[in-house]
Amino acid sequence: MKTKKFTVADGCISCGKCVRGCYKNNIKLVDGKPVWGNDCTHCMACINQCPKGVIEYGRKTEGKPRYQGPESALK
Numbered sequence: 358m359k360t361k362k363f364t365v366a367d368g369c370i371s372c373g374k375c376v377r378g379c380y381k382n383n384i385k386l387v388d389g390k391p392v393w394g395n396d397c398t399h400c401m402a403c404i405n406q407c408p409k410g411v412i413e414y415g416r417k418t419e420g421k422p423r424y425q426g427p428e429s430a431l432k
C-alpha cells in the first residue's frame with residue numbers, strides 16, 4: 358500500500374514506538390522522526406500506537422481517536 362500520505366506533526370518525541378510497532382519493519386527514524394518505506398499493509402498500528410498521536414494519514418485521520426487496545430504490546 359502507498360505510504361506517501363503518512364506525516365508526522367510537531368510533538369514527536371522520537372520514542373521509536375512507531376518503528377517497533379510496525380510488523381513489516383517499514384519505518385525508520387531519521388533525525389529522530391519516522392520515515393515510511395514502501396512495504397506497508399495499512400494496518401495503521403503506527404498511527405494508533407503513537408503515544409503523542411502525531412502521526413496522520415492525509416487528512417482522514419485528523420481529529421480521530423486512536424485505539425491502543427486493552428493492553429498495548431509495545432513498550
Ligand code: SF4
Nearest residue numbers: 379397398400401403
Ligand atoms: S500502517 Fe502498519 S504496515 Fe504500514 S507502516 Fe504503519 S505499522 Fe507499518
Ligand code: SF4
Nearest residue numbers: 369370372373375407
Ligand atoms: S511513536 Fe510518535 S512520538 Fe514516537 S517516534 Fe513515532 S511519531 Fe514520534
